[in-house]
Amino acid sequence: MMPETPKSPRKPRKPRTQETETRNAVRKVVMDAEKAVNKITGRKTNYDPEVAAQICEMISEGIPLRQICRMEGMPPWRNIYFWMARDPDLAAHIARAREVGYDAIAEECLQIADDGTNDWMEKLNQEGQPIGWQLNGEHVQRSKIRIETRLKLLAKWSNKYSDKTVITGDANGAPIKTEDASSGRLFELIRNLEMSKRAAD
Secondary structure (H helix, E strand, O other), rough: OOOOOOOOOOOOOOOOOOOHHHHHHHHHHHHHHHHHHHHHHOOOOOOHHHHHHHHHHHHHHOHHHHHHOOOOOOOOHHHHHHHHHHHHHHHHHHHHHHHHHHHHHHHHHHHHHOOOOEEEEEOOOOOOEEEEEEEEEEHHHHHHHHHHHHHHHHHHHHHHHOOOOOOOOOOOOOOOOOOOOOOHHHHHHHHHHHHHHHHHH
């Protein structure tokens, strides 16, 4: 009869941390969403570095992500967010491209404002003969709306273009310090002033 080999002790399981559980839950949601996108669109959700580089380049030119994803050969916009969730480097590249894109949108506002094409149109008489020029109010108003829309979006997207005023205590952005201005402190200041005045006399 063969002697029984002793069983090796079972390794203790590592306790699941909240971070691990959250990461697993996010991974499951992303995988389920990818399956759903594949069923709806029939397009692959595999990460493609070349496509990601093209997307970053177009975002840096001020083209919105959803507009890019509507172009032929581009993945659905949801895929880009899946890729960003999985790859922090890609998320950082897209964030930097967006910052550059905000400057491109601001430059586009200048171009729209400086472009006087179609601001004036030829005025014709009843016979169809030109008799002068008149302001094309519709075109001017449309240009104004285009500029205002871009500026409002830039103010929402980037602090660089926001009109908000942030008040800080010093150049490093520390909060403003407040001092106790209660009546006890006030009386103490008055007493100190009186004592220094008497000492001076």
